[in-house]
Amino acid sequence: MAPMIERILLFLVSIPIYLVSLLPLRVHYAFADLFHFLLYRVIRYRRSVITINLARSFPDKKYHEIERIAKEFYRYFLDIFVEMIWAYSRSSEKVNRRVILENPEVIQKLYGKGKNLVAVLGHYGNWELCCSMGPYAQLLNIDIQPSENFFIYKKQKGFSDRLVRMLREKKGVCTLLESGQVFRHVMQNRNGKGIYFFIADQSPRHGAKYGLKFLNQPTLMINGPEYMATKLGLPVFYVSIDRYERGRYRFRFTEITPDASKEEPGWVTRRFAALLEESIRNNPACWLWSHKRWKRWITEEEKLIQYFE
DSSP states (O other), X not given: OOHHHHXXXXXXXXXXXXXXXXXOXXXXXXXXXXXXXXXXXXXXXXXXXXXXXXHHXXXXXXXXXXXXXXXXXXXXXXXXXXXXXXXXXXXXXXXXXXXXXXXXXXXXXXXXTSSOEEEEEOSBSOGGGGGTOOOHHHXXXXXXXXXXXXXXXXXXXXXXXXXXXXXXXXXXXXEEEETTTHHHHHHHTTTOOOEEEEEOOSOOOSSSOEEEEETTEEEEEOOHHHHHHHHHTOOEEEEEEEEEETTEEXXXXXXXXXXXXXXXXXXXXXXXXXXXXXXXXXXXXXXXXXXXXXXXXXXXXXXXXXXXX
16 A cells, blocks of 8 residues: 555544544443443454463363453453543543552662663553553653653554554654664663563564463563663563553552673563463453464474473
8 A cells, every 4th residue: 555545544544533532431431341242242253262372371260260251351352442542532641540550669760770671561451551651750750751762563564554653652652663673773772761661472473582381381482672681781670550440550560680681591581471470360351362372382492491491
């Protein structure tokens, strides 16, 4: 699709998105409740993927327990979608009212070291809030600008990429950075004091990866965050975004290491995986179970698992 056509199409799409976003959040949730029945009972969106992922991750749970979590997941999945649309036309201050930062002192301490920070999180809770909250300087009581708050994402193709950027960059709270450009960017700004948010639980591409056991299954994890932090000696912290009630989230920060270069290979990734698994087990419906996370099962993976265990 030609760039000009993509821009026109994006403009046309943005109008109904904006108008719908003006509706009260309770109306958005009413739509989510309606579509929950359709998605769960009629369309059965990725039902087999979700059930298999849950059953393999929680082999001790009975069938009716797996079904209950799956049903709750569909509701959570739709809530994430409508909350993203709702936030599109809302001020960051309104979004902030639905967020609690439980222990910002963790970031304050790491930020005080005068280095860039690497934040790792999963598709847990509402990860999109990282692009809607703000201003971070006020929330975290640190001297950081929106241009220094980076959200790492995988570049999409054509119009999809423009739509993703429109939704995530709407408030100028964060700067989107393509995953393939992040290391070069950090090298060029190695003396900066930015925060780089990585969603680090997706299925990795081929290449150098870390293997471990995650949610009772042999799992390959991306190594980009650890690689970058190790090369530059950066601090790493984990972000848990717990949903404690509908539309309400609690951010909790856990320091993984003040200097990744001092840790043994794979330790940062293993620690992140353990923290994420703990979050998921505490609230199992609030993780992206519809993702085909374990689609690669290879001999190389088994060797990696033996090495790290």
